[in-house]
Amino acid sequence: MMLNASRPMEAVGTTCTDGNAKVAVVDDDPRIRRLLEDELVDLGHAPTCYSNAFDLLKELDINPPAIVLLDLLMPQMDGIECLRRMRNSGFEGPVIIFTALSDNEKRREADLEGATEYILKPDLFEHLELIISRYL
Secondary structure, eight states: OOTTTSSSOOOTTTESSSSSOOOEEEEEEHEEEEEEEHHHHHHHHHHOEEEHHHHHEEETTTSSSOOOOOOHHHHHHHHHHHHHHHHHHTTTTTTTEEESOHHHHHHHHHHTTTTTEEEEHHOOOOOOOOHHHHHH
């Protein structure tokens, strides 16, 4: 998939498309956010994109998503800590942890904190439609 160079990267914590935000995407890499945004829009969803976990957590009570796609490795707060805080705040929706890191210890930690799925980034893109339809 080619990125549309004429479109600027979305602002942090803004709805990437019109409509109700149902899918939250949290990743510090703007390229991954853009690719996920494009794929989700193509699937008919309205993602809200965040460049860090703090911004998602600020909006969680105000505008809770139906599902969260959460990167594991991010600066300042990783996906496991974000997931822990989400569950402690009462968020019960599905949280899909995605990563480029194939690490069984991190997978176990994510499971213990309540991750719905733990998936490698290439598999996330390949199976995104199935994953989203499973939980929405």
